[in-house]
Amino acid sequence: MKEKAVVLYSGGLDSTTCLAEARADGFEPYALSFDYGQRHTVELEKARQNAIPAGAAEHRVMTMDLRIIGGSALTSELEVPKNRAMDDSIPITYVPARNTIFLSVALGWAEVLGAFDIYIGVNSLDYSGYPDCRPEFIAAFEKMANLATRAGVEGVRPLRIHTPLLHLTKGEIVRRALALDVDLKLTHSCYDPTPDGLACGECDSCLLRLKGFEEAGVEDPVPYFRRNRS
Amino acid sequence: MKEKAVVLYSGGLDSTTCLAEARADGFEPYALSFDYGQRHTVELEKARQNAIPAGAAEHRVMTMDLRIIGGSALTSELEVPKNRAMDDSIPITYVPARNTIFLSVALGWAEVLGAFDIYIGVNSLDYSGYPDCRPEFIAAFEKMANLATRAGVEGVRPLRIHTPLLHLTKGEIVRRALALDVDLKLTHSCYDPTPDGLACGECDSCLLRLKGFEEAGVEDPVPYFRRNRS
Numbered sequence: 001m002k003e004k005a006v007v008l009y010s011g012g013l014d015s016t017t018c019l020a021e022a023r024a025d026g027f028e029p030y031a032l033s034f035d036y037g038q039r040h041t042v043e044l045e046k047a048r049q050n051a052i053p054a055g056a057a058e059h060r061v062m063t064m065d066l067r068i069i070g071g072s073a074l075t076s077e078l079e080v081p082k083n084r085a086m087d088d089s090i091p092i093t094y095v096p097a098r099n100t101i102f103l104s105v106a107l108g109w110a111e112v113l114g115a116f117d118i119y120i121g122v123n124s125l126d127y128s129g130y131p132d133c134r135p136e137f138i139a140a141f142e143k144m145a146n147l148a149t150r151a152g153v154e155g156v157r158p159l160r161i162h163t164p165l166l167h168l169t170k171g172e173i174v175r176r177a178l179a180l181d182v183d184l185k186l187t188h189s190c191y192d193p194t195p196d197g198l199a200c201g202e203c204d205s206c207l208l209r210l211k212g213f214e215e216a217g218v219e220d221p222v223p224y225f226r227r228n229r230s
Numbered sequence: 231m232k233e234k235a236v237v238l239y240s241g242g243l244d245s246t247t248c249l250a251e252a253r254a255d256g257f258e259p260y261a262l263s264f265d266y267g268q269r270h271t272v273e274l275e276k277a278r279q280n281a282i283p284a285g286a287a288e289h290r291v292m293t294m295d296l297r298i299i300g301g302s303a304l305t306s307e308l309e310v311p312k313n314r315a316m317d318d319s320i321p322i323t324y325v326p327a328r329n330t331i332f333l334s335v336a337l338g339w340a341e342v343l344g345a346f347d348i349y350i351g352v353n354s355l356d357y358s359g360y361p362d363c364r365p366e367f368i369a370a371f372e373k374m375a376n377l378a379t380r381a382g383v384e385g386v387r388p389l390r391i392h393t394p395l396l397h398l399t400k401g402e403i404v405r406r407a408l409a410l411d412v413d414l415k416l417t418h419s420c421y422d423p424t425p426d427g428l429a430c431g432e433c434d435s436c437l438l439r440l441k442g443f444e445e446a447g448v449e450d451p452v453p454y455f456r457r458n459r460s
Binding site: 060061066068069095096099100105108131132 | 290291292293294295296298299300325326327328329330331333334335337338339341342361362364366367370371373374375377378379380
């Protein structure tokens with residue numbers, strides 16, 4: 001029987017590739033998504049449709065309204081920035097402590113499943129402005145996780161946080177996805193899709209994704225609604 | 231102006247005392263509770279009623295259904311054990327990764343509030359069977375938290391997890407609560423109250439609380455429904 005792994009899965013390019021990495025590593029992936037009050041609920045609908053086709057053994061959605069604590073353009077009424085030049089500063093789409101919260105719930109589910117492996121598709125290159133996408137954060141979370149659970153107390157076996165995309169460029173992620181036979185049509189990355197689910201082509205997430213496909217030299221199969229583009 | 235602190239607040243003896251400690255340390259306490267699918271919703275109603283009278287500047291309740299990941303007598307249909315002899319093993323009322331999840335959300339709120347202090351009423355003596363009540367877990371969480379947030383990246387000021395009850399016996403907590411003028415009538419600890427909100431007097435939490443009052447030599451002002459007691 002295969003070992004189980006919990007995979008944080010938003011249905012985007014990165015987390016779908018991450019799920020494929022977990023399978024390639026020999027794990028049975030248990031996909032976990034969050035309904036956290038994100039303004040783009042299209043993401044969640046697509047995650048529900050695509051998790052099992054993408055190879056998850058099971059998919060669960062945890063509802064938790066992060067709007068209660070506020071503070072991000074992804075959950076509050078702040079405007080999602082468009083066509084901005086990205087730098088190293090922390091963008092307003094950063095959701096305070098989001099990866100910490102998501103990894104903590106994944107840790108709880110892993111403990112219930114008897115799993116010792118958690119996958120998260122964080123990336124320290126393209127998301128250099130997000131504190132909780134950095135390698136030193138992941139290492140500290142892993143250390144804490146091993147003290148937080150029965151496994152830690154009972155010394156069964158160390159828990160591992162896997163970050164297969166941590167040091168890849170977006171172009172390398174696209175190539176890795178293709179090598180792992182990920183159906184890229186079934187991934188959704190936009191922070192601010194149109195009501196009928198088209199990617200905007202202008203938010204940070206779309207810009208990074210498009211750059212990745214360009215670097216990889218392949219066409220993005222996902223349709224875009226592009227206002228200001230030729 | 232006072233500095234803000236986030237206080238994890240269930241409305242029980244420990245977290246109410248913890249809130250009073252935050253005030254005594256000079257902070258303005260922001261109380262955070264969770265509607266996590268606990269079977270004892272009486273706890274939450276009482277927390278809503280009592281947070282402001284207990285001294286919170288603000289009280290928020292985050293809804294997140296931990297039953298999605300299962301695994302505890304507090305959230306699933308497992309029976310809450312009664313009048314059991316407690317030892318060092320992990321009890322079935324343990325909710326996987328609960329304190330990790332709660333502290334993570336507190337971390338997010340602290341970041342939004344501009345707070346650098348989080349209070350949690352964990353106790354390593356009476357809850358020796360809970361992995362996430364141990365000092366080494368708290369230290370590892372604090373370290374991780376400092377890498378997870380803007381404060382960490384921007385090096386503003388270190389974030390601290392305060393655990394004023396960590397090394398106290400339940401009797402010492404009762405005495406500390408009295409010294410801090412905590413209104414003990416307004417605290418609720420039972421895991422399995424009657425439908426009209428009376429403490430059962432027989433679950434682990436009631437047994438520990440009653441032991442604490444006995445050790446402190448004072449009467450618990452909270453009414454109990456005691457089936458098997460004289």
